[in-house]
Amino acid sequence: MTTHRTAGEEGPRPLLNRRLAEFGTTIFAEMSALALSTGSINLGQGFPDTDGPEEIREAAVRALRDGRGNQYPPGPGVPELRTAIAEHQRRFHGLEYDPDTEVLVTAGATEAIAAALLALVEPGDEVIALEPYYDSYAASIAMAGGVRVPVTLRPHGPAFRLDLDELRDAVTDRTRLLLINTPHNPTGTVLTRAELAAIAELAVERDLLVVTDEVYEHLVFDGEHVPLASFPGMRERTVTISSAGKTFSFTGWKVGWVTASPELVATVRSAKQFLTYVSAGPFQYAVAEALRLPDAYFDGLRDDLRAKRDLLGEGLAAAGFTVHRPAGTYFVTTDIRPLGETDGFAFCRALPERCGVVAIPNAVFYDHRDEGAPFVRFAFCKRVDVLEEAVARLKSLAP
Numbered sequence: 576m577t578t579h580r581t582a583g584e585e586g587p588r589p590l591l592n593r594r595l596a597e598f599g600t601t602i603f604a605e606m607s608a609l610a611l612s613t614g615s616i617n618l619g620q621g622f623p624d625t626d627g628p629e630e631i632r633e634a635a636v637r638a639l640r641d642g643r644g645n646q647y648p649p650g651p652g653v654p655e656l657r658t659a660i661a662e663h664q665r666r667f668h669g670l671e672y673d674p675d676t677e678v679l680v681t682a683g684a685t686e687a688i689a690a691a692l693l694a695l696v697e698p699g700d701e702v703i704a705l706e707p708y709y710d711s712y713a714a715s716i717a718m719a720g721g722v723r724v725p726v727t728l729r730p731h732g733p734a735f736r737l738d739l740d741e742l743r744d745a746v747t748d749r750t751r752l753l754l755i756n757t758p759h760n761p762t763g764t765v766l767t768r769a770e771l772a773a774i775a776e777l778a779v780e781r782d783l784l785v786v787t788d789e790v791y792e793h794l795v796f797d798g799e800h801v802p803l804a805s806f807p808g809m810r811e812r813t814v815t816i817s818s819a820g821k822t823f824s825f826t827g828w829k830v831g832w833v834t835a836s837p838e839l840v841a842t843v844r845s846a847k848q849f850l851t852y853v854s855a856g857p858f859q860y861a862v863a864e865a866l867r868l869p870d871a872y873f874d875g876l877r878d879d880l881r882a883k884r885d886l887l888g889e890g891l892a893a894a895g896f897t898v899h900r901p902a903g904t905y906f907v908t909t910d911i912r913p914l915g916e917t918d919g920f921a922f923c924r925a926l927p928e929r930c931g932v933v934a935i936p937n938a939v940f941y942d943h944r945d946e947g948a949p950f951v952r953f954a955f956c957k958r959v960d961v962l963e964e965a966v967a968r969l970k971s972l973a974p
């Protein structure tokens with residue numbers, strides 16, 4: 576491949592531009608390849624090993640056969656899905672959104688995050704994100720030319736907590752928006768009503784926009800999920816993002832959505848229309864049905880994952896890890912120091928050979944890599960027999 580020099584630079588010019596230079600290949604690709612080559616149980620990447628409800632799969636098949644969604648659906652999403660999203664926000668959170676002007680369907684939450692940042696951020700604007708952060712945040716901020724300002728969640732007793740003073744101190748005249756994630760990947764922290772109220776007050780006082788990623792809204796085991804948009808003064812400044820991937824165990828369908836004021840939805844749509852324009856036509860009809868499933872479905876999903884959290888958490892504790900019990904999501908963050916280890920990268924690279932399990936070093940989710948060094952994340956969205964086998968294998972680590 577030919578590369579070209581830029582005036583004033585030594586050596587060949589790299590193909591990947593500067594904005595993305597730090598985002599080569601993700602750790603997930605490396606670890607998943609390691610899982611395959613060593614026959615390990617992959618508790619690295621966060622996708623379920625069982626598909627979602629059969630009737631929802633059938634709904635997708637029906638849509639495909641009936642010719643619903645096989646051609647470009649409308650830009651904002653099919654009306655059936657937009658209506659179902661608005662109903663869902665009312666049913667679970669008491670929030671009213673107009674399906675025609677205040678809902679936008681996206682290619683997963685990932686596209687919603689990228690479109691929101693590309694549309695709202697000017698080069699040089701500061702974006703405050705909770706560290707450790709889901710990896711696409713950093714890349715999306717970079718693509719928008721924004722400046723990432725991490726505020727670190729630190730362990731306090733069993734959970735990781737946000738320091739509200741640190742968050743306040745991080746706001747400057749250049750801050751454009753707060754990028755919030757609750758329930759939080761990878762720590763499993765669910766921000767409390769009091770913490771969210773403080774974030775809301777700060778956003779109003781400093782006139783900040785808020786993008787909030789709530790894809791784990793239905794996976795809360797302790798406490799409650801309260802949408803940021805429900806706090807005073809927040810509805811008009813908040814872009815709320817969610818997706819069908821985690822709630823319905825169809826991560827491959829990539830159906831996500833934004834709910835926000837008409838002005839914010841129109842702004843995000845301006846970027847979204849040139850990223851994918853539209854996606855997942857037939858799946859949109861199926862997700863509309865999924866969002867209307869009875870409460871028993873949502874309760875069952877949560878109870879099933881709570882039992883899996885406890886199974887893996889107890890196994891990890893027995894193997895010698897300090898376990899930071901997650902209040903939500905399907906990830907558990909552990910501390911490897913009681914095992915005499917300090918470097919999560921080295922630990923995760925060696926783990927498949929040592930005991931046939933793959934995990935992710937949390938340091939990849941940090942700017943302050945040192946802060947994340949001793950933490951390792953395991954996903955528990957797997958079948959019980961798989962988790963039991965993983966626990967049995969991990970036992971060999973016990974000091």
Ligand SMILES: Cc1ncc(COP(=O)(O)O)c(C=O)c1O
Pocket residue numbers: 621682683684685686709756760788790817818819820826829830831
């Ligand atoms: C916090 C968070 N946001 C967004 C996503 C991606 O969602 P989607 O698959 O709908 O793009 C994930 C997936 O792991 C996630 O953990």
